[in-house]
Amino acid sequence: MTPRKSVETELSRERIMDTARSLFVKEGYQSVSMRKIAKELDYTHGAIYYHFENKAELFYALVKEDFSLLDGVLEKILRQDFGEREKLRKILLGFIEFGLTHPNHYEIMFLTRDEDVQSHLKKGPDQSYELFAHAIYELCGRKVNMKTIWSIFLSIHGFAAVYCRSGQTYEDVSDLAESHVSLLLKAIDM
């Protein structure tokens, strides 16, 4: 009946992403429908398809931002004034804390299997891992090999993957996280 709303209230990628993010974070990828997002925005779902190719693309646009957030967290730690061993500890804990503080982001970034989404997800994880790996390499005085760094990452990921679904906060499990990290540091003689 009335296509095209007045220009002030016009839809934009930004507006859609804001609403979509809060829904995805609350309810997860599968249980948020395009219609739900549109309803929240007071639009029809068709309108979203004008701004995004499909659900996966919309989702991926959010994930991309999430990876930047993680990169930011890690980089901030690297800039801080601590000893190398301490920085190393903080990097590992920082990764876990990120996962627990943004469980749905973590879910999106590292745990979503959905094929459509997975196909978009390429550079994000690789690039973040690159940063992670490089940091560890440098902080270990370049004495540790690539296989080992990868193992450390997988071990940290195992922790984050399990606990980001547990509903617990980082505070709830910070003791466990610290002992997990200590164990891993011991494994690489740090």
Next chain:
Amino acid sequence: MTPRKSVETELSRERIMDTARSLFVKEGYQSVSMRKIAKELDYTHGAIYYHFENKAELFYALVKEDFSLLDGVLEKILRQDFGEREKLRKILLGFIEFGLTHPNHYEIMFLTRDEDVQSHLKKGPDQSYELFAHAIYELCGRKVNMKTIWSIFLSIHGFAAVYCRSGQTYEDVSDLAESHVSLLLKAIDM
């Protein structure tokens, strides 16, 4: 038109599970529909609902069996005639091998987020972990604490979780798996 087929070809939980399993293993939970399973069985999808309450219950029935399979693998290793250190290595590698050899089972058991499924999934993981944890405790001469065992599990899980989605076989990554396990054993002085 013709409800109830002849008794020899009657549907059963077993028959449904066989077909469902092979489909789920090939295509994953989300992309296998009740209609697809029914079609494969040459029945209408409604018939499945006579034998299973819903998709999640059917799925869970499979998962339950998968956990038994994993338990079997671990128990077999424990019965073998190796030194304790070697057994420990084999348990950790066995867990990873299980994940890579049955990636969709592993997905189902430890990685599926679907709420319906998750709600059914309670005792399975706990019980399998119990076996895992007890084995490690004993094989370490009871010198290792519970937190540490849990960390080891999470680290192994991290490996399995990532690689069971990579499409690679256990052979492809067995070298990496072995070095991962070695690292963890070093962390607990074994």
Next chain:
DNA sequence: CAATATTATTAAACAGTGGTCAATTACAGG
């Protein structure tokens, strides 16, 4: 053996999904 009760199945329906598209209107520029 006949009547009846139970069991297994179908087919149709429901409300929801992601996605497409012609029609339509609000706006921008000439």
Next chain:
DNA sequence: CCTGTAATTGACCACTGTTTAATAATATTG
């Protein structure tokens, strides 16, 4: 003012999980 384009609608498609009345094959009973 006219025209072209940009943004939105709403109807539609094929699909999903789930429910349910009707029904035919079997099992049980008298």
